[in-house]
Amino acid sequence: MVLAFVLVMNAHGRPKAPLVLTSEERETLLRWSRRPKSAQALAMRCRIVLACAEGATNKAVAAAVGVSANTVSKWRRRFVEERLEGLFDEPRPGAPRKTSDEQVERVVVKTLEEKPRDATHWSSRGMAKAVGLSQTKIVEIWQAFGLQPWRQDTFKLSTDPQFVDKVRDVVGLYLDPPERAVVLCVDEKSQIQALERSTPILAMMPGVPERASHDYKRNGTTSLFAALDLTTGKVLGSLHRRHRAVEFLKFLKLIDANVPDRLDIHLVFDSYATQRLRDEHQEREQEPDLRPRTVELYESELRPGPTGPATPRCRSATGCCTSS
Numbered sequence: 001m002v003l004a005f006v007l008v009m010n011a012h013g014r015p016k017a018p019l020v021l022t023s024e025e026r027e028t029l030l031r032w033s034r035r036p037k038s039a040q041a042l043a044m045r046c047r048i049v050l051a052c053a054e055g056a057t058n059k060a061v062a063a064a065v066g067v068s069a070n071t072v073s074k075w076r077r078r079f080v081e082e083r084l085e086g087l088f089d090e091p092r093p094g095a096p097r098k099t100s101d102e103q104v105e106r107v108v109v110k111t112l113e114e115k116p117r118d119a120t121h122w123s124s125r126g127m128a129k130a131v132g133l134s135q136t137k138i139v140e141i142w143q144a145f146g147l148q149p150w151r152q153d154t155f156k157l158s159t160d161p162q163f164v165d166k167v168r169d170v171v172g173l174y175l176d177p178p179e180r181a182v183v184l185c186v187d188e189k190s191q192i193q194a195l196e197r198s199t200p201i202l203a204m205m206p207g208v209p210e211r212a213s214h215d216y217k218r219n220g221t222t223s224l225f226a227a228l229d230l231t232t233g234k235v236l237g238s239l240h241r242r243h244r245a246v247e248f249l250k251f252l253k254l255i256d257a258n259v260p261d262r263l264d265i266h267l268v269f270d271s272y273a274t275q276r277l278r279d280e281h282q283e284r285e286q287e288p289d290l291r292p293r294t295v296e297l298y299e300s301e302l303r304p305g306p307t308g309p310a311t312p313r314c315r316s317a318t319g320c321c322t323s324s
């Protein structure tokens with residue numbers, strides 16, 4: 001009789017407490033097991049509990065999830081005893097936290113809403129002295145909340161009531177260019193130093209960046225004019241010794257010479273280029289192929305041109321120059 005009882009126990013294993021899920025618990029477990037931001041350990045425990053709730057044995061669940069039978073038994077027991085709360089890790093031993101939530105809140109609020117009396121922004125040491133914490137702790141709090149008091153970004157708000165329409169005009173050229181036309185973004189870079197290093201530049205190697213000597217010989221400066229075709233990624237550029245309207249007009253002629261005659265040319269450039277066009281108005285009148293149409297961003301003056309339509313004169317503008 002005793003032998004038969006042992007055989008029955010070995011066949012069925014140790015008796016387990018029934019694991020029954022409510023509809024809310026099942027929904028929560030499914031959400032935790034599928035959510036991308038859930039910890040992998042928590043998602044695995046949810047899959048174990050869901051499989052056990054279907055009536056599978058610990059060995060079957062272990063084989064399906066890819067863990068040991070002891071792991072399945074552990075989390076099955078934890079869920080039966082503590083339900084959903086039992087699936088989370090228990091607090092680990094260690095030194096208690098020394099910085100309270102109130103202190104952290106004080107540092108964050110003081111950083112955002114106050115400024116030091118003798119500086120333009122808070123430093124970590126100045127904040128540490130003001131709130132009574134260590135400089136290392138201030139750095140940790142700032143990093144946790146993404147605070148960088150020493151940084152400042154700039155922005156500009158246009159006062160032009162037609163600003164939106166003008167932006168749409170320029171952006172529309174990029175997104176939906178006219179047929180049989182090319183749209184070029186034109187810009188310039190002045191005061192480029194032509195440097196000649198005293199020794200050749202050493203090439204980059206694995207683990208070693210490119211290296212150049214600190215001493216060099218100056219060979220003056222140069223100016224770069226460039227036009228970017230956004231549809232093809234092709235760049236047309238030219239270098240000049242000086243940075244005047246004359247050089248910019250030469251660059252416009254270079255663009256006109258490199259674009260097929262069957263295509264119209266739309267140029268989008270910044271206010272500095274527009275200023276040069278204004279200074280060279282008389283020379284521009286002698287070029288019938290370049291008819292500027294300026295989309296100004298701020299105050300502008302329009303006066304009738306001697307050879308046809310009004311010619312824009314802008315103090316600060318974004319221009320669109322059309323060649324046909």
